Amino acid sequence: MSGDERATQVVEVATAELDGLRALAEERAALLRVAELVAQDGSPAEVFATVVTEASRLLRGQAMTLSRFEGAGELVVVASCYGPAPVGDRVVFEAGTLPDRVLRRAAVVRVDDYAGERDAALARSYGLGAAVSAPVTVSDAVWGMLTATSASQPLPPGTEDRLAQFAQLIAVAVGNSQARTELTTLADEQAALRRIAELSARGMSADDVLRAVAVEGSRLSGVDFTTVLRFEPDGSTEIVAIDGAPAGVVVGMRASAAGDGAVQQLWRTGRAARVDDLAGVAGRWPQIAHRAAFTASVAAPILLQGALWGALVVVSRDHPLRRGIEDLLVRFADQVGIAISAVDARLRLRALADEQAALLRVAELVARGAAADEVFVAISDEASALLGELPVALMLYDDAGAVVVATCNCPAPVGLHVPFSAGTAIDRMYRTGKPAHMDTYDDTPLADVTREVGITSTTAVPIIVEGRVRAALVSSNVAATTRTAVEARLAQFAELAAVAIANAETQAKLTASRARVVATADETRRRLQRDVHDGAQQRLVHAVIALKMARNTVEVDSAASGFVEEALTNVERASSELRDIVHGILPRSLTHGGLRIGLESLVGGVTLPVDVRVTTPPRLPTAVETTAYFIVAESLTNAVKHSRARSVSVSVDLEGDTLVIEIRDDGVGGADATRGTGLTGLLDRVDAANGSLTIISAPGEGTAVHAELPVDIPGDQRAPADALQGW
């Protein structure tokens, strides 16, 4: 070897070593830059981007991709430098392929020619010929892999080591950031739970607590739409709380168990479930979310005393929810269950209280003796409100079917008559006395009617009075799942309706019997008046006339004259007294001239100044006139006898179909209405007329008698009590 040759050799070796040293220095420098970034707590995204760039440069511009494993068979690209797949791209891989080998072996894997690989076609579609991948291992688990790829040539030897070194740095960076994220998440979670616990402890309403759960759910998972759903026993769900809902989605909305949304999956498996693409997923909730431009959802179970109570559902707008969020939501939902159990108890209690309060309100109405139609309206309203504004109608049976008499939220109009027809709920209930359901009205004679008013199904309970089915409480379009509960509640209202009907009938009978008594009494008065007129009164008139005539024929100042005068005086007084008595029995002015003239005549004989104001039509029904007259007469008698009044005012007005009578004096007041006044004797008469009478008589403030009598004006609607008669 010549000196030159040796020199050349030395130079070559030196150059090679220098190149090696240079390369090593470059590598160290690249790794150092990444390490510094990791040490500075750079964000993972920043670290990833730097790693792929440095690694690519170090490998002379080789394509570099960092991807993360998601579950068992999927990769997501998180960073890339000249790589074949864009960031965010997902790659599903099969067993035996490069990623699978990296994942399972947790070691560097080299593929020099994809032609022999199982995923050759996939590789070709990405334009890949060869690759080397190094695993990124975090906390003893393969988190992802760093991959160098080439279009055709196998990657140079040494690539493995370099990738492995960068992968280690990535692992540190990921480990750091994951730990930090976990810490942050844990803190967030605890803060969220603390806020909810505080709400529960402060005795906030159930709605507030549930809504707080939804709000915290959104905050924890970084989405804008979270709902809390409650499962019914059949798997259908109802929204009980909501945060960031799209328009039209409200608390109280329900969905059946059908469909493949996260909630329905959760119902079937009892475990957290996710949907990454809501497009085309069956079920009401996924469809609503998809229509509102949401793309993905995750549902976590909320357990109550070990049983599935509901679901916490987070819905994301523009990307699938990150892997692992299930764990976070499950932990959160778990704690939420405890808060909800308190709330749920309160909810149940409140529902029970609502129900009892509604029943109590109706019961009070019944006890107060309110008119049956008023009770019916109250029952419809209360039942509907209690059943979440379900349509409710109360129907009365007649010979031919049943007629709607009160409704709430119900499409069927009041007055609608539903004839008996075989198979209908109305018909079956009438015959069996048992609650009845109709799932559909198709193929029944009522198909058209029901379709017209929008009734698809019926849940009805009978109202039974004294063993007879007299009416029905009917709810329409009840979800099959809630039918039993609806029926139970309707039944409670039906019992009250039955009492109301029985009351009204008893009352109507009582009123009718009183009215008969009063009518009989009035007729007796008329007969008595006539009998006296034609009998005793007439004979007294004869006697007066005869004695007056006799007076003219006897000598003045004779003994006979004295006797005649004395007899005449007595007979005239008797005649006058009898005239007053007859007038008191039933004044002709009343029967002949009506109330106004009767009262005019009445006050003419009263020894007090009386101001009478009567604004009624000239004639009213006889019974009303007579009752009104006697109320005034008795009040005036009391005023004269007891009140020491200086004057009395009487007013009689017809207000609508009510006759309002008021008698006021300016006397001493303090009249005891319960005894000593003849007015209490008139109460039967007032009751018989379905009227009312009150006496206000504070000491020193005079006495006011106020009476109201309904006036049955012909052509008017029948009174409720009448309406109840005869069916």
Added chain:
Amino acid sequence: MAIGEPDRPLRVAIGEDDVLLREGIARILADAGVEVVSQSGDADDLLRRTLAYRPDVMITDVQMPPDRDDDGLRAAMELRRREPGIGVLILSQFCEPAYVMQLVGERPEGIGYLLKERVGDVAAFVDAVTRVAAGGSALDPEVVARMLGRRPQGDPLRQLSARELATLAAMAEGKSNLGIAQALLLSQASVEKHVTAIFRKLRIAPADTEHRRVRAVLTYLRADDRRR
């Protein structure tokens, strides 16, 4: 005896279902020179006969067949509608101002309303028939007293003195100033003074003839009815 036609006796038709009383009235009137042209026991018959015989006065009970209700009063009102010239004297067992008001309507001429027992005061009764026949009025004092009754505060009648009220009552009965003077034991001059005061206090235009005075009083009472 009849005023205005001295050569012809006063003619009356009587309606009264009480036969004894009817006969008694007929005898009293006949004894006084009144010609009783017909006697009826029911209101329909009375109206028919009255319209046929056209007497000066129809005397009738209120409660009579055929309906035993206000048939007599209804016959009287029908007669006044169809034959306003024939006087009507109601004999009633009822002391009811309402009947009087209804019968009077807007026209108090030729109206009488007496309690049946007044028939025994023969002279006063015949005088009443005569007054009604002449287009005057004859209202029973007891009915008038009831009409004037106790008046509420603010009622103009409360401005009248006791004498003036008594004078007003007598005027309403249909009495002349002389009649009032005799009944109240006053001079005619005093009566005239009271009458003037009454008209002034009640704001009724003064009137001279007797039946116009009754009209004035009744009109006042009717207007009062409406006002209340």
